[in-house]
Amino acid sequence: MRTGRRHNKVGLIILAAIPITAFVLGCWQVQRLTWKTDLMAKFEDRLVRDPLPLPPQIDPDAIHDFDYRRVYARGKFRHDKEMLIGPRLHDGEDGYLVITPLDRSAEFRGFTGNTTVLVCRGWVAKSKAAQAARPESLNTGEVVVEGLLREPWKKNSFTPDNKPEEGAWYFPDVYQMAEHTGSQPVWIEETMRPDLLASYDRSAKGIPIGRAPEVNLRNNHVQYIFTWYSLSLATTVMMWMVLKRPAGGRGRARRNTGW
Known part of the structure; x- marks a missing residue:
């Protein structure tokens, strides 16, 4: 003789916690969406x-x-201290x-402090x-750089450590790069208006292609909101279906014919 089992209390508690947790995470993502917007x-x-x-000098x-404020600066590029961060993909x-x-x-002759800043060209x-492959990019005269003042980045756990002694840079550690080059820990991203023909010409000559003057923050919170609320709804329905079943099933007798 085999009878139906009672509802597993531990299983029900876990099942009840899933929609509640998902709902709370959905509400949190709503707050994050407001903050990001x-x-x-x-x-x-x-x-x-x-x-x-x-x-001449900026307090870090x-x-x-x-952050993202448009600025301009006048000076001379120190190509002898140039650094390459990569690899980085651009249009594949x-x-x-x-x-x-x-x-x-030269711009601030009366200033005795350090005036050098880092420019992401x-x-x-x-x-x-x-x-040697891009002589046209090595301007030796005075230049005026217009770009965006940016905050330093935080390195993620998947990016390898920079190796300044080998000239290997994998992410923009502003403070490390400033110390390596004797600059202020100030980062400017040079900008240019999106122009396909100009980009092709720059690429062929090896002149750096600057970024567009726009905000490029990722904002996936709407998708996260949909995901968490959908999970909360789905698991709520599942819990309702489980609770709807009777706690004890019908007894069923199974006859053994192998006497």
Whole structure:
């Protein structure tokens, strides 16, 4: 004789916890969406303002309040201290980001402190990584750089450590790169208006292709909201179906014919 089992209490507790947890995570993602939307709106507002002249020295702690702010700086590139971060893909092609210190000492002759900042000039193809392959990118005169002031990045666990002594850079550690080149820990991303023909011409000559002046933060919170709320609803229905079943099933006798 075999009879139906009672509901497993531990299983029911776990099943009940899933929709509650998923619902809470969905609500949290709603808050995150609001935060990310407000943050992007703040950055967009900074983008439409006229560029600010970069002062001779910048407090790294103040950069947070100027993230994505358009700035311009005048000086000379120190190509002898150039760094390549990569590999980086651009339109499916392998290459590197070109980072060059900008020496602004001539612009601020009366200032005795360090005026050099780091400029991310843009992307070059792998075939143009060597400076000898892109002489047109090595401007030796005074230049005016317009770009976005950015906060330092945080390294994720999957990215290998930089090896400055080998010239191997895998991610933009602003403080490490500043120490390596004798610059301020200030990062400017040079910008250019999206222009397909200009990008082709730059790529062929090995001139770095700058980034577009736009906010490029990822915002996947709507998908996360849908996922968590859907999971909460689905598991709630599952729990209802389980609880709807009677706790004890009908007894069924099984006759053994092998006497």
